[in-house]
Amino acid sequence: MKVLVLGFTKISYMPYMHFYIEQLKKNNCEIHLLYWKRDSNPDTNSPEGVVTHEFNRYQEDSVPIIKKIGSFLGYRKYAIQILKKHRFDLIVVLHSTPGVLLYDVLTKKYNKKYILDYRDFTYENHTIYKKIIHKLVNNSSTTFVSSDAYRKYLPLVENLYTSHNILINALDSREIRKSKGRGVDPIKIRFWGFIRHKNINLTIIEKLSNDKRFELHYHGREQKTGQFLRKYCEEKNFKNIFFHGEYKPDNRYDFIGNTDLIHNLFDNDKTMKPAMSNKYYDGVAFYIPQICHEGSFMGDQVVENKIGIALNPDSPDFADEIYRYYRTLDWSNFETCCDYTLNRIITEYNDGVYKIKEIIKGKKAN
Structure with a gap:
């Protein structure tokens, strides 16, 4: 089973990706990671056994979104190239923003074949953005939220889990x-x-x-x-x-x-x-x-x-x-x-682990 982990920044800035990568490894998946090298500073090495795809373009974080549009569109183009080159059975979207940039591809070609990791509330004041987020949640295999406070902003669906940002190791x-x-x-x-x-x-x-x-x-x-x-x-x-x-x-x-x-x-x-x-x-x-x-x-x-x-x-x-x-x-x-x-965090963490295992098992059966 081939899985793409769709990151939106440098490897060292995505510690939460290990929650997904560890479960994918345990279930013998072929794992690909797309990450965005946004500056020239040293980055963490890629996780062992993971195929990496680097989108390399400088982008300052603390600027208005209007100054990021060019980079966002470049990221979308690169991601689509990777998706066309490989036949992925499952995609893990590590942020709501790349989900929005690729929502047409995800909801049409990967309907119920992606996991959405929701951890940002930056642009939800824009009505169109909010509608896209709701569509992404409704069409995902499951959605994880990094804060339970986000739940009230999302659709009421059964497959909504908390993704605690704890590194087990x-x-x-x-x-x-x-x-x-x-x-x-x-x-x-x-x-x-x-x-x-x-x-x-x-x-x-x-x-x-x-x-x-x-x-x-x-x-x-x-x-x-x-x-x-x-x-x-x-x-x-x-x-x-x-x-x-x-x-x-x-x-x-x-x-x-x-x-x-x-x-x-x-x-x-x-x-x-x-x-x-x-x-x-x-x-x-x-x-x-x-x-x-x-x-x-x-x-x-x-x-x-x-x-x-x-x-x-x-x-x-x-x-x-x-x-x-x-x-x-x-x-x-x-x-x-x-x-x-x-102890309470670990219990909810394990609920998420079980859910990912269940999704992978279902994909392999198909």
Whole structure:
């Protein structure tokens, strides 16, 4: 059975693809991966045993969609060439945007022969885009959502599962933070991922800068926003704010083991309010409390599960609230809550695993 995993960015920026690739490997599928090399920075190696197809075109992420149209159309053309060259039995669409770009091909030629992974709410305010998403969901073999908050925006269908962004093999390193001391100042707050959302990060930086109780560290891609924030901190001579640049996925264990609190705050707008980030799962997996935005779905989750704190960065007491939370945390209870939350995540993760196995079995039977 031949399967195409349809990615929309570099390999290192798609850790969620491993959920699907691992299941496809277990079921002896021939796996092809289409990915988009968007810049000249080093990328992670392709998963072993996977045939890769590289769409190579520079594209800055933090620009308006009008400036991406040319690249999007180029991606569509390249993807169609791959689809024509090979006869795929199943397609895994790793983002709603490539699904929209190829929706006519998917819904006509691959009706009920693709899995849709829905993890973005950027363009749903456009009526046509929303209608296409609904059609993609209705015509898929199954749809996975990266956040349960997205469910209310999608059609009510039976084959809708939650795709938790947890890397199962990361659990082998689960003790890397738990075994180290928790009570030493400064408290190391750390962000990792694509550095964006300028205004909220400026607010956080201003609230924590030159406060001897804290260090604030940023790891990840720096385009316009990241570069601006780095330069701003250098010009202001902030001694406790650090930018470490881009990293490869395996390198994150080095700094995760030296993290006290996860900076998991984003703009609390319509796009980000329902989202769940990869760092949420890192916090649960590695026993690291996290700070999320008050009023966001993720903020509600960390409070409900007692694995972090939800705050408003605009609060005048923001820094004091962080310090008070961390210094009064009951670590035994916190770790128990992480275990309980992880067990529930793994149960839903396994439901998805079973569903993929069921789809593959059905395709092979036909």
